[in-house]
Amino acid sequence: MKTQTSPNTSINYSRSGLNDDTLLDLYRSMLKPRLIEEKMLILLRQGKISKWFSGVGQEAISVGVTKALENDEYILPMHRNLGVFTSREVPLHRLFGQWQGKASGFTKGRDRSFHFGTQEYKIVGMISHLGPQLGVADGIALAHKLRNEKKLTAVFSGEGGTSEGDFHEALNVASVWDLPVLFCIENNGYGLSTPTSEQYRCKDLAERGRGYGMDAHIIDGNNILEVFTKVSEIAESIRKNPRPVLLEFKTFRMRGHEEASGTKYVPDDLMETWAEKDPISNFRSFLENEGILKEETDDNFTNEIKAEIDENLKLAFAEAEITSDSTNESSDLFKPFVYQEIVSEEESTNIRFIDAISQGLRESMRKHDNLILMGQDIADYGGVFKITEGFTDEFGTERVRNTPICESAIVGAGMGLSINGMKAMVEMQFGDFVSSGFNPIVNYLAKVNYRWNQNADVVIRMPCGAGVGAGPFHSQTNEAWFTKVPGLKVVYPAFPFDAKGLLNTAFNDPNPVLFFEHKALYRSIRQDVPKDYYTLPFGEASLLKEGNEVSIITYGAGVHWALEALEEFEKPDFDLIDLRSLQPLDKETIINSVKKTGKAIILTEDTLFGSLASEISALISEECFEFLDAPVFRVGSMDTPVPFAAALEKQFLPKQRLRDKLRELIEY
Incomplete structure (x- = not known):
């Protein structure tokens, strides 16, 4: 290969068989960005553009x-x-x-x-x-x-x-x-x-x-x-x-x-x-x-x-300055998604919460042949909770992929799959580990459709929650990290039926979904669940109990704590609302219930300060103030990390405090 250096150049060039037209095209292609930059630097000094990064x-x-x-x-x-x-x-x-x-x-x-x-x-x-x-x-x-x-x-x-x-x-x-x-x-x-x-x-x-x-x-x-x-x-x-x-x-x-x-x-x-x-x-x-x-x-x-x-x-x-339109700003936050209700046509069978998650995953994999599952140990091992056990037999290791311990890169890979026309699920081995992938979730997935009309067709599954003696690094319920971020959808079911239907919807939705699954519910909660594929809508809470005295608003394991607490009341007269979906939030059901009862208590397993319970409390205060007969009560976990020892964890969680606050609210 002949290398040619002229007295007027400091760089050794080799044509490598390139013809004259190609060489001229390369030159002109370099000249164009250089001339644009020279013009932009003039405009920058004139204040006609705000910033410039020079190449x-x-x-x-x-x-x-x-x-x-x-x-x-x-x-x-x-x-x-x-x-x-x-x-x-x-x-x-x-x-x-x-x-x-x-x-x-x-x-x-x-x-x-x-x-x-x-x-x-x-x-x-x-x-x-x-x-x-x-x-x-x-x-x-x-x-x-x-x-x-x-x-x-x-x-x-x-x-x-x-x-x-x-x-x-x-x-x-x-x-x-x-x-x-x-x-x-x-x-x-x-x-x-x-x-x-x-x-x-x-x-x-x-x-x-x-x-x-x-x-x-x-x-x-x-x-x-x-x-x-x-x-x-x-x-x-x-x-x-x-x-x-x-x-x-x-x-x-x-x-x-x-x-x-x-x-x-x-x-x-x-x-x-x-x-x-x-x-x-x-x-x-x-x-x-x-x-x-x-x-x-x-x-x-x-x-x-x-x-x-x-x-x-x-x-x-010559183009007019862009005009502000709050409707457009809000509507572009998510890729448009028209929910399609699919009702089960088969009989139900009594299964555990964890089985419902596994069924939903399997059925969505069959429905979407472009859906890729990624997570640590999820392939032949089936994941630490065995939710994907046997999946590689049906779908292969190309679609059910073990990942290195690289949460940030894997979330990014999910974004890349979506850009290139596919769907992705990322399983955080434990919801706590999402902190290692936090940046691409809140700064890439959440903002990408708003910024340049690119959807992030990614579902991130979040095994979460305390009550199982797992300590500070495997027990958090950190949904409030994400309900705060515009552009993310957050789902948190409490029952097997809801878990399967909502998970199927999450894979149909072209937007990023954080799907929280409480570990303590995996094998403790059973329910009749249809054997075939069905969907449930986001943003619609479930009214589990109806009454006129108090509105109890909760989600996840809190739903079951509330049900247990109500058994201690001789004639419970409460609305019990299972939110199911945290973002979008069913504000209408909350407001209508509180206007009827005049009293509200919001229960979360999350630490109380800065929790979703605080946001819902503010919502009620703004929308229902004249209907309230008592302050809005919040019940949550202690503002500490989740402890390991059983006695400490019991004290940390709000289960017992719920009963005390309910009685206090009734008597107010």
Whole structure:
């Protein structure tokens, strides 16, 4: 292979058999984002855009990688990868509209910069937390692999992002599952102002590939021909032999992390060294020396691109400012879902709560052939609670997947599966462990439809609850963490019949659902449950008892504690409401009941301060104040971690306190 260096370039170029048209196309494709950036920096100083993250000096990576991929292969860029968007020919007026918060953008003014995705161009933008998109790439690639599609997914990270746990989790999952992911690290010298010497100790980040059993390569990120040819070769190899590959692109960030940051922390000699390696000026000199690029052609490219920029800026600036509409804001929080009631046509059989969950899972797997189950030990072992025991015999280990202990990456993979047209279930071995996957749930799944109209078709099952002597790390009921987050649905059944029907609905709903299952109910509660498939609606509470004296509002194990408590009253005259669904919440049933009884007590197993009981209490105070004959009572667990010893756990839980508070409320 002939390498050509001219006196006017600091980079060694090899044509590698590429024809002149391809070389000119690569040059023009790098020139376009550079000229857009130059214009954006002017507009930034004029106050016409609010923020800018510069990719000056890194264009060869964005353009080279994108050009090496097929147009229907997903690419997950960062905020310096403008060349990804322009190489995919995203209309400039839409990009400009996005940066100005206009309706023509991709997020309806709800997010800025490159925080968006577009299925039309197979681009999935990053979130500010950086790391979660790596797991999302795993899920997109998994969908391709399961469908036997010869496709790969490329995902970008900066060298700073490789310090995040998500990076290590995503690489581990991709390696274990042989996923066709191209992990692209833009090693540009600084994470904001922190140099690489303070980020990691290995000589090259590519060395980490060996630790995960994957191929890894170092590429000159300022050499467009090396980027394009090497990535093209590697991409073709991945399509034939699906597997992850780690690429480290050596480059440099020539401007601040964002423009307000500046570059005063960078030594002058280092800046000068990298300025000499500018990917565009060097490639221009090479093409001129080779007689491929004429001055007239270069001028034409520049004039054409500048004219395109100006024309599209006029369109963006002429567009009216986006208007606020509270109805649209609320309605876009979730992907539209029209509930379809399916009624059982078969006889019922008396089964346990845990059996109802297992039946619902199995029947939903049969109904949705694109549903993938993921969780620790859920395959041949059947999960720690044996809910998926025997599932691999019917559905195989491709659809019932054991996962490494990588909660964050697996939640991200569920998001990626949804982006690529599939459904996902993630089983948290215990609901407490969701804290290790909290970030992608509340910052990715919950916000993604609101941000850019992409649903997150993910159900996260949450075995939860105390009363079984499991201690502080296996006993929490942490639903309030998620009822607070707009964009998540939260379901918490108390009976086998409800559990099966609601779980089936959760898999039909294209939105993210947190499905809480109380461990103490798994094998202690039985009920007649139809043998076949049926559904139940979200947002409809169940009125288990009717009376006129007090409204008892609860869910989960609290329902059974309330039923036990009522047996101690000679003539109980209570409404007992089992919420079943916490988000959406059946406010109408609550309000109507309290208006009738004039007294309300809300029971939760959660610790009381900041619990859902507090929110419901506020709701009642606002909507039913003139109907109340007593203060609204709340009963919950002590504001401590869940203790282990039986006597301590009994004291922690509100079961006995419920009886005392009920009597106090009746006598008020």
